[in-house]
Amino acid sequence: MDVRIPDEKKTRVVVNTDAKNECDDQFAIVHALLTPSFDLRGIIPAHFGNRSHTGKATSLQESHDETMLLLHLMGLEDQIRVEDGAERAIPDEQTPVDSPGARLIVEEAMKEDKRPLHVAFYGPLTEMASALLIEPRIEARNIRVVWIGGGEWPCGGSEFNLSNDIHAANVVFKSKLEVWQISRPVYRMMPITYAELVEKVFPQGKLGKYLVEQLIEFNNQRGGRPSEYRVLGDSPAVGVMIFPDCGRWSWRPAPEFDEKMKYIHNGKHRPIRVYEDIDSRFIFEDFFAKLAQFHRKTGR
Numbered sequence: 001m002d003v004r005i006p007d008e009k010k011t012r013v014v015v016n017t018d019a020k021n022e023c024d025d026q027f028a029i030v031h032a033l034l035t036p037s038f039d040l041r042g043i044i045p046a047h048f049g050n051r052s053h054t055g056k057a058t059s060l061q062e063s064h065d066e067t068m069l070l071l072h073l074m075g076l077e078d079q080i081r082v083e084d085g086a087e088r089a090i091p092d093e094q095t096p097v098d099s100p101g102a103r104l105i106v107e108e109a110m111k112e113d114k115r116p117l118h119v120a121f122y123g124p125l126t127e128m129a130s131a132l133l134i135e136p137r138i139e140a141r142n143i144r145v146v147w148i149g150g151g152e153w154p155c156g157g158s159e160f161n162l163s164n165d166i167h168a169a170n171v172v173f174k175s176k177l178e179v180w181q182i183s184r185p186v187y188r189m190m191p192i193t194y195a196e197l198v199e200k201v202f203p204q205g206k207l208g209k210y211l212v213e214q215l216i217e218f219n220n221q222r223g224g225r226p227s228e229y230r231v232l233g234d235s236p237a238v239g240v241m242i243f244p245d246c247g248r249w250s251w252r253p254a255p256e257f258d259e260k261m262k263y264i265h266n267g268k269h270r271p272i273r274v275y276e277d278i279d280s281r282f283i284f285e286d287f288f289a290k291l292a293q294f295h296r297k298t299g300r
Contacts, residue, residue: 018123044101
């Protein structure tokens with residue numbers, strides 16, 4: 001059965017992803033692509049600092065290539081707009097790093113559309129900050145920034161996505177944009193075992209096989225990795241765009257970030273939505289069902 005969702009009821013979405021940083025972005029990218037209630041306006045591959053697996057400053061290219069591979073596996077490479085983000089973090093809070101990805105956000109934000117624009121960030125906030133600095137008028141547009149990032153409330157501290165562009169996080173958190181933050185303790189509420197992946201994802205064609213194999217390969221690359229599970233920490237961004245109450249949340253005054261990624265609570269900025277937990281089963285079961293339906297329908 002194909003479920004039809006009227007266009008005016010679809011959620012307008014742009015996905016920004018450091019796709020080859022680890023092995024969880026892949027699941028969240030595919031989940032967004034499989035969600036019929038999303039009007040997916042584009043995907044922006046993002047940098048992930050200088051911690052590329054090649055040891056070179058090629059993280060943006062790696063994210064681009066991984067995004068295109070997933071689209072190829074799904075037969076969607078000619079149907080989804082892909083615009084690369086910046087190769088590096090912004091140098092300060094006044095200077096953007098211009099990119100096609102930042103320009104895509106500006107373009108979508110300035111469209112006359114009654115539906116909010118959700119920009120989901122699975123990595124750093126570089127493109128959102130650059131878009132704001134390039135075109136300040138978008139601050140008054142109906143935008144929801146859904147960010148997987150930041151340390152535990154209320155203190156903060158080291159967190160990977162934030163570490164890749166602290167200046168960008170400050171630009172966004174100091175702005176008037178609506179922000180939905182899913183911090184590290186919350187996105188880590190998404191563990192999944194190999195057994196469940198092998199039973200529910202691996203059998204779903206070449207796409208399912210790739211998702212599981214690349215996850216296990218990544219876990220086995222270096223010491224210190226978990227041996228039988230992985231946290232799919234980017235998937236909550238998809239879950240809350242499908243169902244905003246997919247977790248308990250509260251409005252809190254937006255903090256700033258110091259150089260050590262600690263929160264600075266000065267009360268100067270508007271409230272943001274801070275998620276305190278997440279319904280992992282809602283997200284996982286929705287993904288499993290959509291992946292199975294996609295494989296059954298397309299044979300991929």
